[in-house]
Amino acid sequence: DAGVTQSPTHLIKTRGQQVTLRCSPKSGHDTVSWYQQALGQGPQFIFQYYEEEERQRGNFPDRFSGHQFPNYSSELNVNALLLGDSALYLCASSLGASGTYEQYFGPGTRLTVT
């Protein structure tokens, strides 16, 4: 049973560029949440997708956008990258929006903005 997978593992981008991160949820899960974890901090909620719609959003600017596909996989897009966007981006999947307490996390994508 495949768990949550994320790609790529590492990524280096330049300020002003755009980046797309990908996530495949655990088999049977239909809800995907994205988190940003800065160095020495806990994960911060970016947004959650369920039924291909953004259901909840954290305190992140519109430069952060996402998408969920019919197969429940998801993408996180960040435009106009800033140095402060350097972080570990975690994807978590769960079953149904009400089951978000039992989230399964992927290993993350380490984004470095130079």
Place this chain on the structure above:
Amino acid sequence: DQQVKQNSPSLSVQEGRISILNCDYTNSMFDYFLWYKKYPAEGPTFLISISSIKDKNEDGRFTVFLNKSAKHLSLHIVPSQPGDSAVYFCAASANFNKFYFGSGTKLNVKP
């Protein structure tokens, strides 16, 4: 606004002894609390949770205590094992909405 705080960045205990990790929160609307464990190069894994209608939840060596009046929760690990060495995050939510995480406590269990 950090609604969930873990004020101890690190904790070191001897194998076999008790590990106590603490977490404080500010939002009285939080009604569900979780602990996650994170090893290097892996995503956080769910450890144990507690609803606000309880004050204690046990799962094997792990027990979480909730003190609503003090807005404080703690995770007890007894006995501690070297394999428990990891970063522990507490998280909280209101009505299963977005989860707020603390900054983590790095636990080192010495053999």
